[in-house]
Amino acid sequence: MSQRSLALLLLLLSTTTYAQQSPITQPLPPTTQLLLDAERNQLAAEAANKDYTYHVHLEQQELDHSGNPKKTTTTDSESLTIDGIRVDRVVARNGRPLTDKEAQKESDRIDKQVAKAKARREQRAAEGKPTDARGDDLLTVSRILELGTFTNPRRVDLNGRPTIVLDYAGDPNAKTRNETEKVFRDLVGTAWIDEQDHILVRGEGHFLHDFKVGGGLLLNIHQGFNFDFAATHITANIWLPATINAQGSARLLLFDGINGRIHLVTSDYRKFHSSSTIIDSNRLIGPDGQPIPNPPTPQP
Numbered sequence: 001m002s003q004r005s006l007a008l009l010l011l012l013l014s015t016t017t018y019a020q021q022s023p024i025t026q027p028l029p030p031t032t033q034l035l036l037d038a039e040r041n042q043l044a045a046e047a048a049n050k051d052y053t054y055h056v057h058l059e060q061q062e063l064d065h066s067g068n069p070k071k072t073t074t075t076d077s078e079s080l081t082i083d084g085i086r087v088d089r090v091v092a093r094n095g096r097p098l099t100d101k102e103a104q105k106e107s108d109r110i111d112k113q114v115a116k117a118k119a120r121r122e123q124r125a126a127e128g129k130p131t132d133a134r135g136d137d138l139l140t141v142s143r144i145l146e147l148g149t150f151t152n153p154r155r156v157d158l159n160g161r162p163t164i165v166l167d168y169a170g171d172p173n174a175k176t177r178n179e180t181e182k183v184f185r186d187l188v189g190t191a192w193i194d195e196q197d198h199i200l201v202r203g204e205g206h207f208l209h210d211f212k213v214g215g216g217l218l219l220n221i222h223q224g225f226n227f228d229f230a231a232t233h234i235t236a237n238i239w240l241p242a243t244i245n246a247q248g249s250a251r252l253l254l255f256d257g258i259n260g261r262i263h264l265v266t267s268d269y270r271k272f273h274s275s276s277t278i279i280d281s282n283r284l285i286g287p288d289g290q291p292i293p294n295p296p297t298p299q300p
Contacts, residue, residue, distance in 0.1 A: 028153050029195075034164060035150065037198035039141040041237060045199055046133075048238055050081040055268040056088050063260035070260075079266065082110070084133045085117045137180040147174045147184045155195070158202065161233070162195040172208060179219075182211050197237045204228035206248075222249040234269055241266050 029037075056079050062071040074095060077088035090106050091098060098106060120135030130138040148170035156163050170185045189205020206226035212219060225248030232242040244264040 028155060028164060031150055031153050031166065032145070034153075034166075034193060034198065035141045035145070038193050038200055041197060041199045045237060045239055049240060050084065050086075051271050052234070052238075052240055053078060053080040053270050053272055054240060054266045055079070057265050057267070059263045061261045061263075080272075082114050083118060085114050086133070087113055137178050139180060139184070143181070144184050147171060147176070147181055148187070150191070156192075158192055158194075159233075163201065164193045164195055166191045166193070168205070170208070179212075183219075186211055194233075194239075197233075197239070199237065199239055200231070201233075201239055202228075202230045220250060224248055225250045232269075240269055 056075075056077040058075045058077070060073050060075075061069050062073075064070045074093070075090055076092040077090045079086065079088045081087075087110050089110055091103075117134040121131055121133065122135075124131045124135050132138055148168055150166040150168050152165075152167045154165050156165050168187065168189050168191055170187045172185060174181075174185045176182050176185055186208045187205050188208060189203060191200060192202035193199065194201045204227065206224060207221050208223065210223050211221060225246070227244065227246040229244045230242045231239040234240055242265070245262065247261045249259045
């Protein structure tokens with residue numbers, strides 16, 4: 001989700017009173033202001049996240065017409081940022097490291113992906129249209145609020161941190177300006193916003209209708225497709241992806257075609273700088289997010 005800024009109403013609260021109240025008893029922040037803060041902080045976090053790399057383990061389970069598992073595939077990748085664009089470089093499939101030929105093909109794929117994203121971003125910028133790093137439409141919180149409503153704010157404890165939970169319901173009759181906005185118009189779900197950092201740390205939802213983006217080439221989601229995701233706290237206000245789960249029938253650019261379940265887990269978070277060298281890694285990550293030990297070397 002692309003997000004943006006603005007932040008004021010919380011200043012109306014007395015600083016002294018706020019400091020004396022516990023996180024459990026203090027008033028909930030105004031919903032609109034909370035969302036605007038989260039939008040601004042999300043952009044700041046994305047700018048900081050470019051300095052991190054991590055492993056991605058993806059398991060896709062294809063189901064038959066009866067809902068029984070038919071085929072399971074796994075992919076291990078290294079997630080990093082190139083020219084401001086987040087990419088996942090595959091290092092292994094189904095527990096087998098890529099061959100030299102496959103690795104070269106993967107490098108070529110990443111180069112093309114980055115080049116296309118940069119070209120799209122530059123073209124949209126020339127047209128005066130705001131986009132994210134990949135050149136996709138930038139959707140503000142203010143616009144999302146026009147496509148649906150956030151209700152029922154409440155405070156919960158999430159992993160030891162006070163968190164504000166909000167329910168979201170899109171308005172199927174809301175007029176959209178582009179294909180991307182249809183995602184929020186047809187979405188029903190729940191958002192968890194960390195109360196200290198004011199940033200989205202968990203979400204879940206499902207789609208009310210069938211719809212397509214790009215004639216179905218970029219996005220083709222069937223009614224009832226559902227998902228959940230969670231982020232993990234790294235340091236200060238840095239949050240990185242932790243897990244993504246989804247179930248249903250859809251075609252998404254990231255995961256190709258889905259007719260079943262996906263489970264994605266990230267791990268081995270590392271920070272690097274422009275002077276660092278990313279060393280090819282064939283380490284495999286298991287479903288628990290932990291590296292799979294290399295098998296022992298046979299003794300002669």
